[in-house]
Amino acid sequence: MKKLFLISLTLIGLTQVGLSAIVQTTQYSTDSWSSTPWSSRVSSSDLINAGQSTLSSSSATTPNFGAGGMNDGSSSFYNFDQNTFYRVDEGQFPAVATYDLDTSINALGYDITSVESFMGWWENMLHQANQTYTVEVSTVGNAGYTLLTTVDYTPFDANTYGSNTEPYGYHYSHVEIADNTGILASGVDSIRFTFSAPEYGVISGAPGTVIRELDVYGAPTAVPEPASIAMLCVVSALGFFIRRRFFDK
Numbered sequence: 001m002k003k004l005f006l007i008s009l010t011l012i013g014l015t016q017v018g019l020s021a022i023v024q025t026t027q028y029s030t031d032s033w034s035s036t037p038w039s040s041r042v043s044s045s046d047l048i049n050a051g052q053s054t055l056s057s058s059s060a061t062t063p064n065f066g067a068g069g070m071n072d073g074s075s076s077f078y079n080f081d082q083n084t085f086y087r088v089d090e091g092q093f094p095a096v097a098t099y100d101l102d103t104s105i106n107a108l109g110y111d112i113t114s115v116e117s118f119m120g121w122w123e124n125m126l127h128q129a130n131q132t133y134t135v136e137v138s139t140v141g142n143a144g145y146t147l148l149t150t151v152d153y154t155p156f157d158a159n160t161y162g163s164n165t166e167p168y169g170y171h172y173s174h175v176e177i178a179d180n181t182g183i184l185a186s187g188v189d190s191i192r193f194t195f196s197a198p199e200y201g202v203i204s205g206a207p208g209t210v211i212r213e214l215d216v217y218g219a220p221t222a223v224p225e226p227a228s229i230a231m232l233c234v235v236s237a238l239g240f241f242i243r244r245r246f247f248d249k
């Protein structure tokens with residue numbers, strides 16, 4: 001009886017884990033520079049955008065140009081201030097950008113619902129538009145970070161597009177990270193991006209990654225409603241009763 005009960009709990013746990021899945025939606029473009037792809041999707045009011053009350057502080061390792069370009073609310077196609085460029089040959093990988101969320105008002109942190117990344121330069125080597133990075137989150141009360149997901153989206157590679165040393169071209173990419181439950185993580189007070197060097201062929205020009213924008217969407221984590229707390233108490237009491245009734249004899 002005891003053994004059967006424990007196995008059932010395990011199956012429920014596995015089922016619930018199985019219900020939650022991170023979904024990455026990817027797309028790329030070779031449109032001309034006269035129209036910046038997906039510019040209408042770039043947000044200036046997401047959780048980590050500069051100037052938003054939800055962002056308490058941010059830091060990033062030093063890029064070749066555009067240190068503030070990742071969260072400035074712009075995807076301008078050739079502005080050095082509004083895009084961030086990390087170069088392989090200047091030793092700028094892995095590159096790390098960290099965004100701390102304000103918990104002075106929202107003490108329980110934030111529910112992260114989606115993350116979007118826009119990359120590419122208006123005239124570039126192909127791989128500057130490839131996306132290889134991890135997203136980690138830290139939650140309220142915990143100093144460390146937990147891996148949320150790894151993005152490895154490289155639509156522009158030598159096998160697909162021929163020479164990786166093409167000096168000019170129009171290459172852009174966009175990744176959206178979401179969860180089929182609607183929430184990627186709860187109680188988050190910091191989010192960290194770590195970019196790794198893109199794969200490239202013969203070095204000619206400037207191998208690296210151009211990040212136009214990172215958008216993080218979400219809302220303050222809600223305080224549990226009294227009814228929910230009452231239900232938790234009932235469930236806990238029931239569990240205690242079952243344990244006493246079946247296991248402690």
Ligand SMILES: [Ca+2]
Binds near residue numbers: 044071072073213
């Ligand atoms: Ca933004």
